[in-house]
Amino acid sequence: MATAADRVPVAKTYKIYIDGKFPRTESGRYLAINDKRGALLANVCRSSRKDFRNAVVAARKAQPGWAKASAYLRGQILYRIAEMLEGRREQFVAELRAGGVTAKAAEQDVDRSIDRLIYFAGWADKYQQVFSAVNPVSSSHFNFSVLEPMGVVAIIAPDEPGLLGLVSNIAPAIAGGNTLVALASETEPLSAISFAEVLHASDVPAGVVNILSGLKSELIEHFASHMDVNAVVCCEGGRKQRRQVQTLAAENVKRTVFRIDTDWRDAGALNPYLIRDTQEVKTTWHPIGV
Amino acid sequence: MATAENTLAFSGGWEYAPAPESTDHIEVASRYGLFIDGDFVRPEKGRYFDTINPATEERLSRVALAGPEDVDKAVKAARKAYSSVWSRMKPAERGKYIFRIARMLQERAREFAAIESLDGGKPIRESRDIDIPLAAAHFFYYAGWADKLEYAFPGRRPRPLGVAGQVIPWNFPLLMAAWKIAPALAAGNTVVLKPAETTPLTALKLAELIADAGLPPGVVNIVTGAGDTGSAIVEHPGVNKVAFTGSTAVGKRIQKALAGGRKSYTLELGGKAANIVFADAAIDQAVEGIVNGIFFNQGHVCCAGSRLFVQESVADEVVEKLSQRMETLIVGDPLDKNTDIGAINSKMQLDKIRDYLKVGEAEGGSLHQASGKLPRKGYWCRPAFFTGVSQSSRVVQEEIFGPVLAIQTFRTFDEALEKANNTPYGLSGGVWTDKGAKIFRMTQGLKAGVVWANTFNKFDPTSPFGGYKESGVGREGGLHGLDAYLRLGE
Numbered sequence: 001m002a003t004a005a006d007r008v009p010v011a012k013t014y015k016i017y018i019d020g021k022f023p024r025t026e027s028g029r030y031l032a033i034n035d036k037r038g039a040l041l042a043n044v045c046r047s048s049r050k051d052f053r054n055a056v057v058a059a060r061k062a063q064p065g066w067a068k069a070s071a072y073l074r075g076q077i078l079y080r081i082a083e084m085l086e087g088r089r090e091q092f093v094a095e096l097r098a099g100g101v102t103a104k105a106a107e108q109d110v111d112r113s114i115d116r117l118i119y120f121a122g123w124a125d126k127y128q129q130v131f132s133a134v135n136p137v138s139s140s141h142f143n144f145s146v147l148e149p150m151g152v153v154a155i156i157a158p159d160e161p162g163l164l165g166l167v168s169n170i171a172p173a174i175a176g177g178n179t180l181v182a183l184a185s186e187t188e189p190l191s192a193i194s195f196a197e198v199l200h201a202s203d204v205p206a207g208v209v210n211i212l213s214g215l216k217s218e219l220i221e222h223f224a225s226h227m228d229v230n231a232v233v234c235c236e237g238g239r240k241q242r243r244q245v246q247t248l249a250a251e252n253v254k255r256t257v258f259r260i261d262t263d264w265r266d267a268g269a270l271n272p273y274l275i276r277d278t279q280e281v282k283t284t285w286h287p288i289g290v
Numbered sequence: 291m292a293t294a295e296n297t298l299a300f301s302g303g304w305e306y307a308p309a310p311e312s313t314d315h316i317e318v319a320s321r322y323g324l325f326i327d328g329d330f331v332r333p334e335k336g337r338y339f340d341t342i343n344p345a346t347e348e349r350l351s352r353v354a355l356a357g358p359e360d361v362d363k364a365v366k367a368a369r370k371a372y373s374s375v376w377s378r379m380k381p382a383e384r385g386k387y388i389f390r391i392a393r394m395l396q397e398r399a400r401e402f403a404a405i406e407s408l409d410g411g412k413p414i415r416e417s418r419d420i421d422i423p424l425a426a427a428h429f430f431y432y433a434g435w436a437d438k439l440e441y442a443f444p445g446r447r448p449r450p451l452g453v454a455g456q457v458i459p460w461n462f463p464l465l466m467a468a469w470k471i472a473p474a475l476a477a478g479n480t481v482v483l484k485p486a487e488t489t490p491l492t493a494l495k496l497a498e499l500i501a502d503a504g505l506p507p508g509v510v511n512i513v514t515g516a517g518d519t520g521s522a523i524v525e526h527p528g529v530n531k532v533a534f535t536g537s538t539a540v541g542k543r544i545q546k547a548l549a550g551g552r553k554s555y556t557l558e559l560g561g562k563a564a565n566i567v568f569a570d571a572a573i574d575q576a577v578e579g580i581v582n583g584i585f586f587n588q589g590h591v592c593c594a595g596s597r598l599f600v601q602e603s604v605a606d607e608v609v610e611k612l613s614q615r616m617e618t619l620i621v622g623d624p625l626d627k628n629t630d631i632g633a634i635n636s637k638m639q640l641d642k643i644r645d646y647l648k649v650g651e652a653e654g655g656s657l658h659q660a661s662g663k664l665p666r667k668g669y670w671c672r673p674a675f676f677t678g679v680s681q682s683s684r685v686v687q688e689e690i691f692g693p694v695l696a697i698q699t700f701r702t703f704d705e706a707l708e709k710a711n712n713t714p715y716g717l718s719g720g721v722w723t724d725k726g727a728k729i730f731r732m733t734q735g736l737k738a739g740v741v742w743a744n745t746f747n748k749f750d751p752t753s754p755f756g757g758y759k760e761s762g763v764g765r766e767g768g769l770h771g772l773d774a775y776l777r778l779g780e
Contacts, residue, residue, distance in 0.1 A: 130444060135768050137750035138427065145754050145770060230759070243550025250545035252714065253538070253557070253760045268780055271445060281770050283754050284733045286743045 014044045017196035019058035020206025026050050036100040044189050047214035049222045055210035059152045059179040062207030067149050067177040075124030081202040082117035095191045113167040120171035127272045140288045147279040149177035151230035154223040158235040162188025168264045172274035181210045189213045224248035231255040296614045309627040311414045316401045321352045325497035327367035328507025334359045344411040345633040345668040353490045356513035361522040364511040368453040368480040371508030385436030390503045392429035407624040409491040411633030425468035431751035432472035442769050448776040450478030452530035455523040459536045460486035461590040467493050469766050477775035480509045487516040488636045538760050556764030556774040560689040561717030564710035565595030569604045571722035577611045583746040585673050589693040593718035598697045605699045616660040616673045634669040643692035650676045650685040707735045716758030720746045
């Protein structure tokens with residue numbers, strides 16, 4: 001912090017993002033985030049189970065509307081998020097650097113985050129054509145299979161890279177019409193939380209994306225067990241967490257997706273299968289003839 | 291319910307003479323071993339169990355009970371066949387073997403149909419016209435995929451998973467075996483499959499056929515037994531992929547058992563499908579659809595249209611027509627070509643259905659059951675429906691897996707959709723209306739993997755099948771059904 005300066009800078013309060021609003025955690029708890037030298041950067045919210053449940057309620061409420069939004073509109077909103085992030089590029093670079101990321105790496109990660117949003121903005125009205133099918137059944141029926149969003153997706157974002165990892169998991173889920181609750185990186189949460197402000201300014205309807213900060217060890221079981229969550233995407237944890245998540249997920253036959261070894265900076269993280277991961281296939285039959 | 295004079299003027303008008311399918315051409319051995327590594331072998335512990343004809347309660351054959359040691363042998367045979375033969379074979383040649391299975395199944399279709407009806411109780415009309423032809427079609431469809439897999443997944447390099455452990459139910463014994471084996475083999479995997487304990491015979495006949503077709507030993511292994519045998523397959527460390535069709539309760543147990551491991555899985559579980567009839571539907575067709583939806587295969591169908599929602603203004607008409615139509619359904623000898631509803635698959639299942647009939651009445655529902663005579667021996671249930679039930683009734687919420695329909699009414703579109711989706715299941719659904727826009731709004735709104743509009747219970751190898759929510763994970767059939775048996779690398 002500045003000493004004896006002409007002007008004292010205003011520090012930001014990092015809050016969570018639920019239903020298009022920025023509340024503090026209902027629990028009143030916090031986590032101190034320090035820079036490399038141990039100096040305090042910010043106190044972030046240590047979200048509780050109750051925060052998560054509130055976020056799921058918001059996500060469920062927003063789901064039908066978002067799923068019904070046209071693919072064109074979802075693409076434009078994703079594009080809009082990229083525009084907003086581009087405009088605040090310097091802030092995000094500075095935030096990553098403050099957390100210990102080198103200048104070059106910080107710039108690259110922010111650029112990649114912007115470009116990733118553009119990439120999935122472009123997929124919003126195309127993945128359906130790639131993955132759907134008209135099925136040549138033998139009987140006299142018209143039969144087709146389309147993708148539909150799974151619904152509410154709970155995401156444990158990767159710890160590293162904090163911003164790019166979060167963006168890389170949010171973008172394909174919402175491109176496909178899901179709504180979500182994401183737990184931001186535990187080690188680099190600041191830029192992730194600031195990303196909520198970008199979303200807020202990008203015409204993303206309230207509740208479509210909800211972002212919490214907090215401890216995985218505390219929240220992962222609730223992400224996996226909540227009965228109104230359709231799928232859980234987990235980017236952190238070893239075999240033990242995997243077992244925990246899948247065991248709890250079985251209670252409502254939740255779909256589980258693990259993206260543990262993904263290198264989010266690699267070109268391999270650019271593909272529409274990330275969208276397909278949180279889609280159901282629906283097949284419709286209708287007779288031909290009168 | 292006060293039934294007016296039956297305008298179908300059927301019962302009593304004339305009697306059908308018996309028209310039994312002949313069984314003199316079929317061969318069922320008195321005892322079957324386990325099909326492992328290309329041969330029928332004795333189970334290690336030497337234990338066998340009976341498989342009976344549910345229409346006569348007589349024993350058809352004795353079948354080996356596979357223990358963990360037998361399952362281990364089967365998995366090792368499958369592994370060896372995978373590494374040394376099947377994964378190295380040119381995909382086009384692999385496909386030719388699968389084509390050959392399809393053709394031989396067509397040749398022996400009538401024999402398989404008769405055995406299916408004997409062992410499982412389903413009417414010969416269904417096993418002859420639906421189960422067996424569809425099973426053959428499934429092999430034919432997936433055979434052609436074997437050398438074309440990269441076209442199914444743009445930008446990916448699909449590779450097989452290894453050994454697939456597959457556990458199937460008793461309602462469509464051969465068809466479920468085909469659903470499981472055909473895509474697994476086409477994708478380059480080898481298989482250990484367990485048929486249900488009440489209906490093992492057609493899977494064992496398929497094993498004979500596969501041996502006749504000259505498939506390399508170990509590519510397909512078929513082991514018989516009950517739940518413990520299934521668990522041994524699911525939990526065997528040498529299995530790379532688990533495919534299960536059965537109840538949601540067992541599906542959840544499997545999901546938990548596999549938690550944290552490397553095995554991939556697909557689950558095709560229970561259902562409680564809504565069948566929604568709007569006032570503007572073609573009512574007579576809808577009634578046929580309701581009958582097909584719930585009484586097909588004695589209601590032993592995971593995607594059965596077991597919850598009927600009728601728009602209030604036509605409810606009396608639909609219920610009256612349905613009850614009249616039910617009087618014409620012939621319950622009896624599965625091998626008789628006139629039979630509409632065959633035998634309930636097992637004593638256990640019959641008891642379960644009877645319990646639900648009691649529960650439904652105890653909860654205040656009014657039960658209507660067709661009249662008509664039943665054979666003296668065997669397991670039978672007359673087609674039935676409940677009216678006066680609510681969303682919270684157990685007969686509305688729980689899967690009965692029998693010829694029992696729960697009827698409710700609705701006034702508005704939104705009410706119908708909300709009631710239809712108010713279930714943890716999401717396998718299938720149906721809608722009846724003459725308005726195209728209404729069809730699409732309903733088929734989009736239903737949270738279910740398969741939706742039939744102005745039809746019900748249709749299946750095809752090219753058509754993906756599988757559930758939303760607690761009805762399962764993954765799809766079987768069609769291009770989308772390949773996914774479950776492949777690793778999609780870059």
